[in-house]
Amino acid sequence: MSVQNQPPRTPTLTQVLECFEELWPQSLAEGWDASGLVTGRPDQPVGRIHFAVDPVQDVVQEAVGAGAQLLVTHHPLLLRGVNSVAATEYKGQLVHTLIEGGCALLTAHTNADSAVGGVSDVLADILGLRDVVPLAPARDGLPEEGLGRVGQLERPMALSDFAARVFGAMPAVAGGVRVAGDRDGIVQRVAVCGGAGDSLFDEVRAAAADVYVTADLRHHPASELREAARLTGGRPYLVEVSHFGSEWLWLPAAAEALDTLLSESGFDVEIAVSGQNTDPWDYVLTPGS
Template sequence: MDTTPDDQAPDPATPSAGSAPTLQQVVDLAEELWPSGLAEPWDAVGLVAGRRERPVRTVHFAVDPVRAVVEEACDAGADLLITHHPLLLRGVHSVDAAGYKGEIVHRLIESSCGLLTAHTNGDSAVGGVNDVLAGMLGLQDATPLKPAEDGLPHEGLGRLGTLDVGTTLGELAGRLFGLLPAVAGGVRVAGDRDGIVQRVALCGGAGDSLLDVARQAGADVFITADLRHHPASEAREAVRDGRPYLIDVSHFASEWLWLPTAAQALQRALADRGYDVEVVVSGITTDPWDFVLTPGG
C-alpha cells in the first residue's frame, strides 16, 4: 500500500534523476540558447529531421553536416546531431538517396538520429560564435557590429571591442593562428605587419558584408573568413591610412571554436533540469581544403 502523503508525492512534470529528455525538450532548450528569431531572413535553422517524441541520450555537435560527421554520429549511436551549417539551405524537391544530401537524410532517419541547425542564430546569440571569438581574443566591452533588429542589446552579427593593450597586426594574426584549429588555409593578412591595433572588429564565418560597418566603426583591424578578392581589394582602396587592416581566416576554424562552448551550455541546461545526456563535440575537420602551396613553402 502507498503511504506517501499527498503533499510529498513526486511532481509528474519533474524528470527523475538520470532520465532522458525528448527531442522536443532539447529543441526547446536550444531555442532558449540560440533563438531562431535571431537568424537572418535567408537562413534555414531549427529541426531538420527527427521524431520530437523520441528520447535523446547522446548529442553530437559539429560545424558541417557532411557525410563523415553524420557517419561518426550515427555509428556512435547519437540521438541528435546539432550542426552550425544547414544541410538544406535552399529549396529542396527531392531527398533521393542517390544524391549526397538525400543519402545523409536517409542515413539520419534510418539511424534514428535527429538533425538540428543553429546557424546565424548561433552567430548572433549571447555566448554564440562571435562572443566566443571575441572572448578568446580578450576583447573588452564587445558589442555587435550589426545589432539584431528584435533582439537584446548584445545580440547581433559580428563584434566590435578593444584589446586591453595595443599589439601589432603581426602579433594579433599570430595569436589567432595559435587559437584556431590547424587547417590548410592558415591565416591571411592585409596591412602593415608592425602597425599597432587595439580596436578590433570581427565576424565568425563569411563577413565581407560587414566590411563597411567595420570601417565606419573605426576598427583598426577586421577579422573574418572567406574574404573575396574584389570586396577585400575595394575595402583596402577605400581607406587612406590602410585601416581597418584585414585578417582572413578559415570559415570552418572560426566557427569550430564555438562548439565546445555550445555543447557545455546545452549540457548545463539539460543537467539543471535533471536530465542525463552525453554531449560530444566532433573532432573531424570539415574545412574543404587539404593543402596549400605558398612561395618558398
C-alpha cells in the same frame, strides 16, 4: 520536489529543442536562413548529442556510429531547395543515414551567430577582447545580440603579433591565416565575425576598428576596403581565417552551454564535439613551397 532533487532523466527531442531555443532563439535567424530541425520525431528520446560545423557524410557517420540521437550542426543541410532526398544524391544519402540510424538533425546557423554566447562572442573571447558589442545589432533582439562583435584588446599590439595570436587560436587547416596591413602597425580595437563577413565592412568602418578578423573574403570587396583604408592610415587591417575554423571554436562552448541548461532542467545527456576537420581544402601551395 525541486528539479535538483529528482533523479536525472532522458529528455525528448522536444525538450532539447526548448532548451536550444532558450540559448539560440530561432527569431535571431536571418530571413534567408534555414536553421531549425531537419529530421527527427519530436517524442524520440535523446540521450546523446553530437555537435559539428558541417552536415557531411563523415560527420553523420561519426554521430550515428557513436549512438547519438541528435546531431547539431552549424551549417544547414538544406539551405538551398531540393526536389528530392533520394539516396542517389549526397544530401538524400545523408538524410537516409540519419533516419535509418535514429539520429535527428538540428541546425543552428545565423541564430547561433547573433545570440549571446554565439559564434562571434566565442571568437571575441578567445582573442581576448573586452567591452564587446555587436557590429550589426539584431533588429528585434537584445542590445547585445546581433552579427559580428567589436571590442578592445587589453593592450595595443603589433598587427603581426595579433595575427600570430589569431593563428594560434585556430584549428589547423590548409589555408592558414592571411593578413593585409602593416605588420608593425599597432592595433587595439578589433572587429570579428565568424564565417563569411565581408557584408559587414560598412559596420567595421563605422566601429573604427583597427583590424577585422573574418573568413571568405572575396577579392573585390577586400581590395576596395584596403584602397579606401589608405585615406584612414591603412585601417582597418584584415585578418582572414578559415570559415570552418572560425566557427568550430563555438562548438565546445555551445556543447557546454547546452549541457549546463539540460542538467539544470533535470536531464542527463551525453554531449560530444566532432573531431572531424570539415574544411574543404586539403593543401595549399605558397611561393617557395
